[in-house]
Amino acid sequence: MPQTSRADKSSKSCHEDRLSALPDDVLHQVLGFLQADEAVRTCLLAKRWRYLWKSMRRLRINGSGGEWWGSTDVFLTKFVSCLLLLRDPGSTLDEVEIEYANHFGDDHTWISTWIRHALSCQTQVLTVKFPLPVHVDRYLDGPPLVSRYLRRLEISQVRLKSNFLNFSSCSTLEDLKIKDCDLYASSILSQSVKHLSIKDCFFKDDVRISISVPNLVSLQLRSYGGRTPFLESMSSLETAVVSVEVWSVNYCRKGFFAGECCGTCLDCCGNGHGCVLLGGLSRAKNLQLIAHPEMFIFRRDLRWCPTFSKLKTLLLNEWCVQPDLRALVCMLEHSPVLENLTLQLCKQEKPACAVEVEENPGLVEKPAAISGYLKIIRVKCEDVDGRVCKVLNFLSTFGIEITIQRTKG
Known part of the structure; x- marks a missing residue:
């Protein structure tokens, strides 16, 4: 019987293509980790790989670092268009990521076409990024x-633009994230979205955009510019974080320097809305309301303050204690089942902010309608200055232990 040496066995093992012997589903999973141009080039590896790229279930059209970025923008457009058109028509897509730098042109119409083609392939997860300088005009429009x-x-x-933020025809869309975008639409619509995140975006400043997402469970509206959007009712809302930064156009022209709402100017009463934010947030169980002291939008809403009938956990920053404690008192009086209160206070810049508290003794008394469930009060501050002392004096009337946590600026 012929003997096979260990070296012969090793040589045979080295030439064996074990990777190609794997099932198609496994190989498609492998291709999904590659960028699209790299995945297509695997057709040169062996006969087994020739057409695998046509039916892979994850596409990463991501050019940062890909070889095509040294070519022309026209080449990239043709490559992606052919990639989508030459796919197996019976193959669906699980996930598509499109990162389009477009350094060489201003035509973005192809992106909209690619997105709609991906959706026609039953894509479940879609990511679209434009890593461009801020001065380059890039947009998505259409039906x-x-x-x-x-x-x-x-x-x-x-x-x-236009109707691109109308997701009424995306019946299973549950997770929507929008970041670093200019929102030039009249509304954001969806009956199915449960988790909505809008960060570092700019809203139109001539009218309020309406956000109508009635089945929302969690909301993050952070660091936006332009005019604050109008939040419609969200009966299933559990957690919301709303952060209003200084570059928002929402300020009272008469009371700007005091950070107050005058209650009479167009900014305070205009556009046909009562509560802009708080009405839509009134069913939340966990709520964080953060604003620069000069931004008055929350204090404006308190003129029509709703009852937060389910609110258990509340975090507020210094907007609620400037120039006095009226805003804090109002929030507490309208939160009948509140259990956990956190105040996050920055270092006081103008010691005169709390003078009005001394002139209104009723503001440092325990509110008559304070929640009987309130058990935890935390005050996070950089320094225990005069303003913090007055806040602590007010909170001490509740007869609840207060935890003070020092923070860095």
Whole structure:
């Protein structure tokens, strides 16, 4: 019987293509970790790989670092268009990521076409990024998106126009993230979205955009510019974080320097809205309301303050204690089941802010309608200055232990 040496066995093992012997589903998973141009080039590896790229279920059209960025923008457009058109027509897509730098042109119409083609392939997760300098005009426009399969959508660094934010025809969309975008639409609509995140975006400053997402469970509205959007009712809301930064156009022209709402000017009463934010947030169980002291939008809303009938955990920053404690008192009186209160206070710049508290003794008395469930009070501050002392004096009337935590600026 012929003997096979160990070296012969090793040589045979080295030439054996074990990777190609794997099932198609496994190989498609492997291709999904590659950028699209790299995945297509695997067709040269062996006969087994020749057409695998046509049916892979995850596409990463991501050019940062890919070889095509040294070529022309026209080449990239043709490559992606062919990639989508030459796919196996019977193959669906689970996930598509499009990162389009577009350094060489201003035509973004192809992006909208690619997005709609991806949705026609039953894509469940879609990510669209435009990593461009801020001076480059980039936008997505056209009719509303339509999909019965899309579950998660992330869009960043682009201007969204017209009906692009109407997701009424995306019946299974639950997770929507929008970042670093200019929102030039009249509304954001969805009956299915449960988790909405809008960060570092700019809203139109001539009218209020309406956010109508009635089945929302969690909301993050952070560091936006332009005019604050109008939040419609969200009966299933559990957690919300709203942060209003200084570059928002929402300020009272008469009371700007005091950070107050005059209650009479167009900014305070205009646009046909009562509560802009707080009405839509009134069913939340956990709520964080953060604003620069000069931004008065929360204090404006308190003129029509709703009852937060489910609110258990509340975090506020210094907007609620400037120039006095009226805003804090109002929030507490309208939170009948509140259990956990956190105040996050920055270092006081103008010691005169709390003078009005001394002139109104009633503001440092325990509110008559304070929640009987309130058990935890935390005060986070950089320094225990005069303003913090007055806040602590007010909170001490509740007869509840207060935890003070020092923070860095």
